[in-house]
Amino acid sequence: MTTPTGAASTGAELTVGDLVAEKSYHLTRDSLVRYAGASGDFNAIHYRDDVATSVGLDGVLAHGMLTMGIAVQPVVEWLGDRGSVVDYQVRFTKPVFVDATEGATVSVLAKVGVVDDDGARIDLTVTFNGATVLGKAQVRIALASR
Amino acid sequence: MNPDLQGREFPPTTPYLVGREKVREFARAVFATSPLYFDPAAASAAGYSDVVAPPTFAVVVQEQTLAQLLAAPDADIDFSRVVHGEQRFSYSRPIVAGDELTAVLTVSSVKSLGAHSMVTAESSITDAAGAHVVTAISTLVVRGEE
Numbered sequence: 001m002t003t004p005t006g007a008a009s010t011g012a013e014l015t016v017g018d019l020v021a022e023k024s025y026h027l028t029r030d031s032l033v034r035y036a037g038a039s040g041d042f043n044a045i046h047y048r049d050d051v052a053t054s055v056g057l058d059g060v061l062a063h064g065m066l067t068m069g070i071a072v073q074p075v076v077e078w079l080g081d082r083g084s085v086v087d088y089q090v091r092f093t094k095p096v097f098v099d100a101t102e103g104a105t106v107s108v109l110a111k112v113g114v115v116d117d118d119g120a121r122i123d124l125t126v127t128f129n130g131a132t133v134l135g136k137a138q139v140r141i142a143l144a145s146r
Numbered sequence: 147m148n149p150d151l152q153g154r155e156f157p158p159t160t161p162y163l164v165g166r167e168k169v170r171e172f173a174r175a176v177f178a179t180s181p182l183y184f185d186p187a188a189a190s191a192a193g194y195s196d197v198v199a200p201p202t203f204a205v206v207v208q209e210q211t212l213a214q215l216l217a218a219p220d221a222d223i224d225f226s227r228v229v230h231g232e233q234r235f236s237y238s239r240p241i242v243a244g245d246e247l248t249a250v251l252t253v254s255s256v257k258s259l260g261a262h263s264m265v266t267a268e269s270s271i272t273d274a275a276g277a278h279v280v281t282a283i284s285t286l287v288v289r290g291e292e
Contacts (some may be wrong), residue, residue: 040209
């Protein structure tokens with residue numbers, strides 16, 4: 001199989017600090033409705049401005065779990081079938097407001113945080129409007145034995 | 147909210163059968179592109195019995211346990227004041243289509259931070275054979291009255 005430039009096939013070839021993936025995603029209100037249906041989370045703050053503002057928010061925001069679900073995808077794509085995600089955690093630090101006409105762009109930067117015998121820890125930097133929206137966003141990967 | 151919830155274990159949820167189309171629907175909703183999520187042949191070539199679910203898919207099963215918690219008559223949780231603080235998934239193996247999953251919720255901690263409270267809910271998800279698949283851990287912040 002082919003691997004992206006700079007990607008390694010074993011943990012031993014990864015170096016702490018390596019950038020493994022970088023990607024941006026454009027969310028619209030449609031994305032939120034689609035995620036609501038797929039996940040079963042129908043909280044109205046994710047599709048109705050009137051409900052969102054009534055609870056003190058600036059407007060409709062993305063499900064935290066949607067941001068979390070998207071943010072790991074660049075790592076999954078980089079990893080391919082060479083291994084799997086065994087642990088994934090985030091803190092939700094700031095909301096991602098999704099404007100009805102403009103949408104919202106979420107950017108993900110994935111870097112190697114730790115390399116050890118079990119695989120590696122990939123650390124994510126996830127930003128929206130120049131601010132970090134997920135804290136301590138860490139993906140533990142185990143590499144498949146060949 | 148009620149501090150006596152700490153340490154409580156809830157009854158197992160009704161088994162959830164992971165469907166191939168549900169996995170694909172969820173994968174599309176989180177902007178995933180990996181063939182392992184969509185193509186049974188690609189999943190099979192990587193050693194899986196059917197399409198693989200994205201890392202955050204377990205939230206669909208965990209959701210049933212959070213509903214149990216919010217519905218507990220003595221929990222005293224006002225849903226409109228609940229904010230998702232942290233989320234973690236720890237996998238023994240990836241979820242694949244065809245899995246029949248059961249979740250057991252344990253409230254691992256309840257803390258007060260001034261007017262707010264923080265509850266950590268841990269859902270252990272097992273397959274039909276009773277083997278552990280993933281533990282989903284949510285920290286929910288219940289905002290106090292202003």
